[in-house]
Amino acid sequence: MTACQPMRNPTPDEIECFWRNGYVHLPKMVSESTISRLGDALRSVFAPEHQSKPFFVSDQSPEGPSAGRALSHFNTFHWDNTVFDFITTGPLAQTAAQVLATTHLRAFGDHAFLKEGPGAPGTPFHRDSRYFPVSGNQMAVCWLATGPVCRTQAPMVYVKGTHIESSEDLVGFKADAAGALPKDARVIETAPGDLIIHHPRLIHGSLPYAHHDLSGEHRQALSVRYCGDDIRWQNPMNSLSRLGARWRSSKSRTNRRRRSRLIQGLSRLSRGRDANLSREPLETVRQKAFRDCHFLMKNGEALDARECGRGAFPLVLSP
Ligand SMILES: O=C(O)CCC(=O)C(=O)O
Structure with a gap:
């Protein structure tokens, strides 16, 4: 179009x-x-x-x-x-x-x-x-x-x-x-x-x-x-966003890596519940960005504060 x-x-x-x-x-x-x-x-x-x-x-x-x-x-x-x-x-x-x-x-x-x-x-x-x-x-x-x-x-x-x-x-x-x-x-x-x-x-x-x-x-x-x-x-706290908050605040690299793997696993799991993964195995770039927002974005941030937000919520008009 x-x-x-x-x-x-x-x-x-x-x-x-x-x-x-x-x-x-x-x-x-x-x-x-x-x-x-x-x-x-x-x-x-x-x-x-x-x-x-x-x-x-x-x-x-x-x-x-x-x-x-x-x-x-x-x-x-x-x-x-x-x-x-x-x-x-x-x-x-x-x-x-x-x-x-x-x-x-x-x-x-x-x-x-x-x-x-x-x-x-x-x-x-x-x-x-x-x-x-x-x-x-x-x-x-x-x-x-x-x-x-x-x-x-x-x-x-x-x-x-x-x-x-x-x-x-x-x-x-x-x-x-x-x-x-x-x-x-x-x-x-x-x-x-x-x-x-x-x-x-x-x-x-x-x-x-x-x-x-x-x-x-x-x-x-x-x-x-x-x-x-x-x-x-502004996302109400759920288990994924709580885990994301801990990941962002974690100082230790091992902890960050471990939590990152856990987050990926959890989000694959939650996606598996909504979608039939055997028939629908691929995730588009925009779907991934939207999912990432749910654990990377902090409450109060503008939608363009992070790469995932810019990907999930594309800019349509600006001055
Ligand atoms: O089309 C409908 O029946 C509902 C639409 C709706 O709820 C919405 O646009 O937010």
Whole structure:
């Protein structure tokens, strides 16, 4: 995918709306040809041969396997070059940087979603920030679908203002296509080319896919995460990061070597749990850099403080 610009700039009102409500719907941002190439890329990402990759998830409808599935793939830009190009040279970065008012912008990751309806479950309400090992405010989650998304095609739902609240009451809520939604929840229907940007602390999810047409259309979308100037590494302590902290502070060379071998072994082990290593033996440079961040980066560091951070979170825009 070659470098391309968005179709327009976000207006000051739209930017203000992002910070006030925690999300903004930006109609007509991405060209038809770019959307069509992204559609092809996502069809390839969800092809059966890629379903053994790490972080692939398939959720069945409660009514059984024939009643639709919700599939998702986390960080496909680690291994799919078309998605990588879309994120790093495509039209979203400029819009995200304008909304965040940041001078530097780094790609943080992506999450691809496929609702194979009818009957495919919606995405339960959650805050993305709970899963991101970073802190700060200048982060944008850009969501776009490759086809039209009306009320019955698993549209996104955002709960206005929850990016500045701490209550977790709505986290885990599963919206049902016909049922009532919580107060302040807004369903956003989109046309191809529309973009929605939300703040990582905003509570959001999607409705189930309940569309009964015979065209075989599914709802396919990509969520792209960008980080601005004030974002810092902030990983809750786990056994790997504790070991990494000891490795960094160790003075003895033997201890450092021993711990380094242990860390490599542990991370191979943890990777083996997510991925079928016999079918998926190779790790890409970006996957390795992302894994290294989890034991080399110190909390409070900027994302470019170490080589692994620069590899895992590529710089997309700078002055
Ligand atoms: O597409 C969906 O159903 C969920 C998307 C989402 O949760 C996100 O973009 O963070």
